[in-house]
Amino acid sequence: MKYLSMDDRLAKNRFDSDDHNSHIIVDKTACNTCKHRGCTYCCPAERYKWDTMSDKLIFDHVGCLECGNCRLICERLKQGVEGYAWNYPVQGRGIIFREG
Amino acid sequence: MSEEKFQVIIIGAGVAGSAAAYTLAKAGREVLVVDKGRAPGAKNMTGGRLYTYALKELMPEEWAEAPLEREVTREIMMMMTPADSVAVDSTFGSVNQQSYTVLRARLDAWLAEKAEEAGAMMVPGSTVDGLIIRDGKVAGIKTGDEELEADLVISAEGANATVAERAGLIRPVELKDVAIGVKHVIKLSEEIINERFNTVSGKGAAVMCVGECSKGVSGGAFLYTNKDSISLGLVVDSQSWKNSRLPLADIAEELKRHPALARYIEGGDLVEYSAHLIPEGGFKSLPQLYADGFLLAGDAAGFVVNRGFTVRGMDYAMLSGIAAAETANEAIEAGVYSRSILKSYESRLQQRVLKDLALFRNSHDYITRTRHVYKTYPRLAADLMRNIYNVDGSPAKLVSGLVKKTISGRVPYFDVLKDMFKGGRSL
């Protein structure tokens, strides 16, 4: 089977995304002091990327599979420190698995 | 009974929640199930196979109508290196209806429907944000602007139990106690699957792999045949993966191209890409299972056993859902919802779920710490097999000599013995 980009993979899924309100909040400026940046390689949906041009984290909640891995990978999300929060999308929004 | 107040509110319409709801509704209780998914099952994912004994226990009559994909009659255990693989392929003609492959969007929707038919009220599309706690007793849930009251709340909210955690009822889940699973569902016709797996409609295979699939990190890959699709995925220990610094999404995609697996999915189309956590801490990381007005079931309680060659969570989720419902029944009859009465939940679980978790208490440590299993042994197995099958005219060797030749210098004999001994005692 041919190699699929993340966009191609996620395009197969059904989402009802809330484009404007993110269920996960990260402080991209504060992320500069993070030593491991684990979110950038542990998210199965590649929602976190380190942008080398701006030397800043980029995060897109649309396409999140709601697995919760980043909540535990990132100490700040886990503890919910200022500027960081992890919640499930509200009232049926987000991923809709049709297979599961 | 006041009109707005339920006897029991269940958070989560997964297998644990629906099993509890079904049992309670059958007993005539007023039970409400809330789930954040647009429909029950919309947020859930598994490998997976369901060991059916638990489903039969839940519904002895109706279970056969459940949307089960294929009965697993063939088990393949595979070790893989980047190019080679060695597999033990077992076909069990004698095993009857022991396990079936499932897809959760279908299974969960069906279970929820059964619970609803039995009289439970299902409210999907509601994310629980918190609990109502009064005088130290859980008295209901909060979702959006609403507050709903109940005598008892059962959390069946799954691996990422944020509600119970934030209410301070369980200690926060640790990274070292979870694994992350990523899965591709690949569409193929029923006939092609039958041909490729040498099987007939209604029967199928389960493949568990270790080695190259997880790049030597603790974990493995799985492949299950559904009716007309294949579930192919990767499960890795989250902490070990963080340490490895490898790109998870890329390695999950590479899985599809390993020659040992690619042949099974050739020509198929991806229909879904999903990810989910698995609680793997086992017995040693079990949370407090009950509090005043509160019970915990399924993944939220950490009821999963991963022995590498079998993963069990859905059957324990069902059993604990049933046990939670029975405990709730007892409490309702007594009109007492305090810890002192709810503690009977633990004894109900003792003989089944907790006994297994205790028996395999070391399997998670074994699986995450026995590094040779993921790199060295697959290499050794593949090399040994190559040596055994190799005929190139050079002087032949006895198998014992080949074993020695294969192992020598790769791994201390003592390590092999130690891993075998510990494995035998942990898995």
Ligand SMILES: Cc1cc2nc3c(=O)[nH]c(=O)nc-3n(C[C@H](O)[C@H](O)[C@H](O)COP(=O)(O)OP(=O)(O)OC[C@H]3O[C@@H](n4cnc5c(N)ncnc54)[C@H](O)[C@@H]3O)c2cc1C
């Ligand atoms: C990759 C993978 C492979 C697996 N393979 C197998 C296998 O082969 N066999 C097996 O037996 N087990 C397997 N398991 C484990 C099995 O899937 C789980 O043990 C099982 O799904 C647990 O069921 P549950 O009902 O406890 O939780 P879940 O199925 O996770 O259900 C929890 C429910 O709660 C809802 N919920 C959560 N939070 C909230 C909230 N705040 N508000 C409202 N609703 C909420 C969710 O939407 C969900 O519907 C596997 C797991 C994974 C990830």
Ligand code: SF4
């Ligand atoms: S792991 Fe957390 S703190 Fe580190 S870069 Fe990612 S989001 Fe920021």
Ligand code: SF4
């Ligand atoms: S919840 Fe999972 S899919 Fe969503 S951003 Fe976090 S790691 Fe990625």
